[in-house]
Amino acid sequence: MSDNRIFNFSAGPSMLPLSVLQRAGAEITNFGGSGMSVMEMSHRSKVFQKIFDDTQEKFRRLMGVPEGYKVLFLQTGASGQFSMIPLNLMSRTGKADYAITGNFSNLAAKEAKKYGTVNIAADTSDCNHTRIPTQAELKLDADASYFYYCANNTIYGTEWQYVPETGNVPLVCDMSSDIMSRPVDVSKYGIIYAGAQKNMAPAGLTVVIIKEELAGSELPYTPLMMNYKTMIDKDSMYNTPPCWCIYMLGLMLDWVDEQGGVAGIEKIKAAKAAMLYETLDNSRLFTCPAQIGSRSDMNVAFRADSEDLNAKFIAEASAAGFANLKGHRNVGGMRASIYNAMPTEGVEKLCEFIKAFDKNN
Ligand SMILES: *Cc1c(COP(=O)(O)O)cnc(C)c1O
Numbered sequence: 267m268s269d270n271r272i273f274n275f276s277a278g279p280s281m282l283p284l285s286v287l288q289r290a291g292a293e294i295t296n297f298g299g300s301g302m303s304v305m306e307m308s309h310r311s312k313v314f315q316k317i318f319d320d321t322q323e324k325f326r327r328l329m330g331v332p333e334g335y336k337v338l339f340l341q342t343g344a345s346g347q348f349s350m351i352p353l354n355l356m357s358r359t360g361k362a363d364y365a366i367t368g369n370f371s372n373l374a375a376k377e378a379k380k381y382g383t384v385n386i387a388a389d390t391s392d393c394n395h396t397r398i399p400t401q402a403e404l405k406l407d408a409d410a411s412y413f414y415y416c417a418n419n420t421i422y423g424t425e426w427q428y429v430p431e432t433g434n435v436p437l438v439c440d441m442s443s444d445i446m447s448r449p450v451d452v453s454k455y456g457i458i459y460a461g462a463q464k465n466m467a468p469a470g471l472t473v474v475i476i477k478e479e480l481a482g483s484e485l486p487y488t489p490l491m492m493n494y495k496t497m498i499d500k501d502s503m504y505n506t507p508p509c510w511c512i513y514m515l516g517l518m519l520d521w522v523d524e525q526g527g528v529a530g531i532e533k534i535k536a537a538k539a540a541m542l543y544e545t546l547d548n549s550r551l552f553t554c555p556a557q558i559g560s561r562s563d564m565n566v567a568f569r570a571d572s573e574d575l576n577a578k579f580i581a582e583a584s585a586a587g588f589a590n591l592k593g594h595r596n597v598g599g600m601r602a603s604i605y606n607a608m609p610t611e612g613v614e615k616l617c618e619f620i621k622a623f624d625k626n627n
């Protein structure tokens with residue numbers, strides 16, 4: 267890396283590829299000869315409309331979004347979708363299934379209860395969310411308006427390794443922390459959404475992929491800005507969209523293309539995660555709370571069995587240029603978030619550091 271950048275293992279907002287930042291930097295005062303920054307231009311201008319359309323096209327192509335689905339660029343934050351989903355989808359039968367596998371799915375289920383009956387299809391809180399439930403464990407209601415789950419549990423470091431089978435019940439998935447890290451069959455889903463700040467762009471953009479036929483049955487008191495139909499009809503531009511973030515997403519998507527698309531990214535990320543887990547599994551000091559078979563390739567949680575050692579590890583790692591390795595307070599210990607933009611070199615260097623720490627303590 268250059269520009270004196272450090273390896274940033276933040277869970278989010280998280281690092282972006284250096285080449286993307288450099289390109290944004292080069293274009294920051296004068297985008298494409300327009301004489302102005304993307305931050306300064308009208309969202310109704312031709313120049314911005316082209317950025318928007320190109321970004322839509324690239325996203326659809328890289329994610330394999332089929333016909334019949336809309337891609338929305340919203341400002342709600344991933345958390346805003348906790349409300350927007352039940353507001354728009356709950357009315358079909360008045361009830362929905364939620365799989366609680368961590369903090370964010372728990373918050374989503376709590377929010378949904380305001381708008382209908384929530385059936386807890388699974389809940390792994392009894393083991394502090396160290397594993398993902400199996401298909402057989404899911405308590406499914408065939409009459410649910412939708413089935414909701416969170417693909418990657420950012421805080422607990424677990425990740426679904428399969429797509430739940432829910433028959434005719436539409437699948438709704440929070441992919442905030444693993445979108446574009448592995449190919450996804452979008453046609454299996456009703457809604458996929460993600461806050462952009464983990465794997466795609468700066469904070470301020472939320473991407474929603476929605477099967478169009480699911481929109482238009484919102485509860486009568488649904489706020490205008492929380493209505494998928496409004497945003498579909500106006501192509502995400504009922505009001506000012508997060509223009510700068512959409513532009514940054516476009517640059518990120520070009521970078522994903524350079525890595526061989528999502529399939530190329532998947533190979534790189536699988537190798538990074540395997541390297542880190544292997545290093546931890548072969549250490550004397552460290553264990554991973556996430557159970558094998560449920561481990562996340564994006565957020566690697568680990569710890570030593572003494573708080574003193576954890577604190578020492580975090581302090582020494584930070585001094586050595588590995589930033590933001592402290593685990594979430596719900597889990598403790600350490601967490602290395604190794605999203606798409608984390609170079610393989612960063613994980614290699616971290617593994618060397620872990621090995622040396624393991625030897626010396
Ligand atoms: C970060 C995160 C969220 C919250 O995102 P906001 O955009 O801050 O609301 C929700 N779900 C998951 C899985 C996350 O990682």
